[in-house]
Structure formats: structure tokens, C-alpha cells
Amino acid sequence: MVRERTGPSTPMEIPPLSQELLVEFTSESLILSASSRFDPKKVLRHLQGVDRVYMGIDMGGDKITARKVRIRQGEFLQEDDDLVQKSQNGEGYLDFLHQVAEISNNERLPVGLSFAGPMEEGKPQHAANMMAMFRELQTEYSGHLERVLPRLVSVKNDATACLISSSVALCREGRDFENFLLIILGGGLGAAVLQDDKIIGTEAGHLKVPDDLNPFQVREICETTKELQSKSHTCLELVAGGVxxxxxxxxxxxxxxxxxxxxxxxxxxxxxxxxxxxxxxxxIVGHVILGLGNLFSLPLGERDHTAVVFHGGVQKAFGFPEWEADAIRKYLGRDLDNVFQTTSIVSSNACLEGAAVAACLAA
Ligand SMILES: [Zn+2]
Structure with missing residues (x-):
């Protein structure tokens, strides 16, 4: 059952539109990364002929989750209880991955991993909140995740993984969109676009936050902004990200x-x-929608052209979906037709399911 969000509006002081932020939405500042071809309709047709179990892993900033996902007739079915480990700084993640490796080796399960941080050529680059894991991976395994997880066949950025599972799920429900815009607001802030059968990852969360959208004057610089973008500004994620x-x-x-x-x-x-x-x-989410919508010329608000999909813990907070709708109305001057929560179209762990689908496509 697809539920669209058209909740009642609450007249609140959503911050005014900031041109200063909108002009930041350029290919260069967003560090765009394009995936190989991904056509959700074709992928769904492929998955409808599959009946096999995959190991999906969701590696986030504050916890790591692994689940056996049976992909059957295009559905993503949970096979077992989740394995979960909470962590700070990614400590203990590699021990956790060793456990997962043992299960996936014994049961011959292809492994797909979703990673909450920037990627390059299929490899996680770094993530400020998982430095312990990266250091250990570097010293013990020369940075190669596949040496920890021998059956690892796919690693995707979390926004990309989430876009994979949700676009396929919407197709499964008979919703045919030309474009998808996915926004994750969980521990951090991430966004990806699916257009012309390509998934384009963005680093929208690390754009410079203007003072108008920084009400408590946060003045820090995250490691990703520093290292990846060689910039010294406070980014959107340090203001709007959940953790x-x-x-x-x-x-x-x-x-x-x-x-x-x-x-x-x-x-x-x-x-x-x-x-x-x-x-x-x-x-800030409203600006990300408008900024990416402008950059990619996404037909926002035109029925069955662009699906806007929200994911992440903050999206579930009381009142937040209505405030997002208010922001969209304020900046675009109208409501969007096709706004979805991943929790209503896939499970609560859309990243993990996307990682399992990616493993299925790669295996
Ligand atoms: Zn940043």
C-alpha cells in the first residue's frame, strides 16, 4: 500500500528561502558520482525471477546492522533477526563484520554493504564518525573490505542503496516515475538522484550552510568537508543531521x-x-529538494514524473513530515504530488535492502 503524504499544514516559521544556499547546488560543489546503469523497471523484472537469500549490511555512523534478505518475486523478505551493534567511532565494526563473514561463508550468501559516507570507485573513502573502523581496516587489511568479508560483491553509498530499494519497490506497486530524488535525514544528511537510468550520488550534506539556516550558530567543520571538499565551512549536515x-x-x-x-x-x-x-x-531539506530539482531540471510536482522519497530517523519525528511539506509549499509555492516515506514502501531499513538488491545484481 503506497501512502502519499498530504498531511494537514501547520502554519510555522519555516526559515525563508536562501538564494545563498541555492547557488551552492552545482555539480562541482556537490561532488557528483554516477553509478552504472540502473533501470528500476528492468531490475524489478529481473528480481521477479529470483528466489535467493543475500546478506545485507547497513554500516552507519552510530550502528551497524546485518540481515539475511530473501529476494523472492521482487519482494524483500527478512529471513532472520537482525544482527545489530551500536558503536561510537566505528569501534568494533570489524569484529562484527567477521561474525557476518562467518555466516555468509557458511551459508554461501553473497554480501552487499551500504555505507554512510563518500565512496570512490566502489570503495568507502572515509567517514568522520567511523574513524576507528577505517584505521583498523587500513592497518590490518590495507583498506580492503573484501578481505574482511570474502563474499562481499557490492558496496554502495547509503543514499544510493536506499534509492535502489525504494525505486524498485515503487515500480512493484505499479508507480511509474521518470526520476527519483532521495533524501536521507538520519544521523547525517545525504541525497541521491535517479535520472535517465543512472543513480547520481551527491554530497549535498556538505554544502555550506548560510547563517539564515544556522539558527544556533554552529561553527564547526566536519572531516568530510575538510578532506573531501578541502573546504573550511560549516556544512548543512552539522546543522540538520540527526546526530x-x-x-x-x-x-x-x-x-x-x-x-x-x-x-x-x-x-x-x-x-x-x-x-x-x-x-x-x-x-534545509526543502532547499535540497529545490536545489537538486533545479540542477537536474527535475519536473517536481508533475504527476508521475519525479518521486521524492524521504528516509532516516529524523523523518519519523513528530511533526517533521508536516514541516517538510510546509517548507516545500513555501519555497515552491505548491505541494509536491509524489512524496513518499521509505517506511511505507519498503521496510525501515531501506539501505540494507538496497544493499541486498545490489548484491543480487552483482552476484
Ligand atoms: Zn560536512
Whole structure:
């Protein structure tokens, strides 16, 4: 069942449109990366003839999850309980991967991995919040993940993986779109576009945040912005990202650690700071939609041309979808026709399922 989000509007102070941010949406600043051909309709047809189990892994900033996914007749079925390990800085991730390697070796399961960070030529580059894992991978395995996971056949950036599973799922539901725009607002902020049967990864989360969209004046620079972009600006992710931005800022404002769940509760109870943080993040998401829409000439709001798909923990916070809808209405002057949550079209772990599909296509 596809549920479109057309919830009631709440008149709130969404930040005004920032031209300063919109002009940042260039191919150069976004460090675009194109995938090999990916036509969701063809992929669905292929998957409809498959009945096999794959190991999907979702490697995020604060936890890593592995699941056996049976792909059968185009559906993604969970075979077993998830294996999950929470972590800071990616500590213990390689031990976890050894466990997963043992299972996938014993059961001969092809492995696909989704990675929450920038990639180059199928290899994770680095991620500020997983440095312990990268150091260990470098010293023990010369940086080769496939030496830890012998059955690893595919590694995708998380936005790309998520776009793979959700575009196929929408096709499965009979929704035929020409373009897809996927925005992840979870621990961080990521976005990818599917156009002309190509998935284009972007580093939208690391664009420079203008002061108008930085209400609590965050003045930090993330490692990705520093290393990948050789820039020294505060990026959108450090303001709008769930862990990297909202939780950190709230913890500073309140002088104690505030988790995302607590922050969402506070916003629901009307706490002004919490609401301001979320509404500002919704405004940033609105800019990402408009900025990428402009750059790729995506026909936004035209029925059955572009699907806008939202994913990530922040998207589930009370009121957030409505604030996003408000931001879109404010910046575009109208509602979007085709807005989806991955949780309503695939499972809560669309990245992991996308990684399993990618493994199926690569194996
Ligand atoms: Zn950054």
C-alpha cells in the first residue's frame, strides 16, 4: 500500500528561502558520482525471477546492522533477526563484520554493504564518525573490505542503496516515475538522484550552510568537508543531521546530552528550541529538494514524473513530515504530488535492502 503524504499544514516559521544556499547546488560543489546503469523497471523484472537469500549490511555512523534478505518475486523478505551493534567511532565494526563473514561463508550468501559516507570507485573513502573502523581496516587489511568479508560483491553509498530499494519497490506497486530524488535525514544528511537510468550520488550534506539556516550558530567543520571538499565551512549536515547536527546542538543549548528520541518528544510537547531545530532542518531539506530539482531540471510536482522519497530517523519525528511539506509549499509555492516515506514502501531499513538488491545484481 503506497501512502502519499498530504498531511494537514501547520502554519510555522519555516526559515525563508536562501538564494545563498541555492547557488551552492552545482555539480562541482556537490561532488557528483554516477553509478552504472540502473533501470528500476528492468531490475524489478529481473528480481521477479529470483528466489535467493543475500546478506545485507547497513554500516552507519552510530550502528551497524546485518540481515539475511530473501529476494523472492521482487519482494524483500527478512529471513532472520537482525544482527545489530551500536558503536561510537566505528569501534568494533570489524569484529562484527567477521561474525557476518562467518555466516555468509557458511551459508554461501553473497554480501552487499551500504555505507554512510563518500565512496570512490566502489570503495568507502572515509567517514568522520567511523574513524576507528577505517584505521583498523587500513592497518590490518590495507583498506580492503573484501578481505574482511570474502563474499562481499557490492558496496554502495547509503543514499544510493536506499534509492535502489525504494525505486524498485515503487515500480512493484505499479508507480511509474521518470526520476527519483532521495533524501536521507538520519544521523547525517545525504541525497541521491535517479535520472535517465543512472543513480547520481551527491554530497549535498556538505554544502555550506548560510547563517539564515544556522539558527544556533554552529561553527564547526566536519572531516568530510575538510578532506573531501578541502573546504573550511560549516556544512548543512552539522546543522540538520540527526546526530551530527540536531542532537549535538540541542545538547549544547540544554547543557546535557539530548538524544534524538528525547528531542522529538520535546518538539511534540511544544518545546520552542526543539521545534526551531526541526523546522530549520525541514527548511534545509526543502532547499535540497529545490536545489537538486533545479540542477537536474527535475519536473517536481508533475504527476508521475519525479518521486521524492524521504528516509532516516529524523523523518519519523513528530511533526517533521508536516514541516517538510510546509517548507516545500513555501519555497515552491505548491505541494509536491509524489512524496513518499521509505517506511511505507519498503521496510525501515531501506539501505540494507538496497544493499541486498545490489548484491543480487552483482552476484
Ligand atoms: Zn560536512
Amino acid at each position: 551530527a547536527g540536531l542532537e549535538k546542538t540541542a545538547s549544547k543549548v540544554y547543557g546535557k546530552r539530548v538524544t534524538g528520541i528525547e528531542l522529538a518528544k520535546m518538539a511534540a510537547q511544544g518545546d520552542e528550541t526543539a521545534k526551531r531545530l526541526y523546522m530549520n532542518a525541514a527548511g
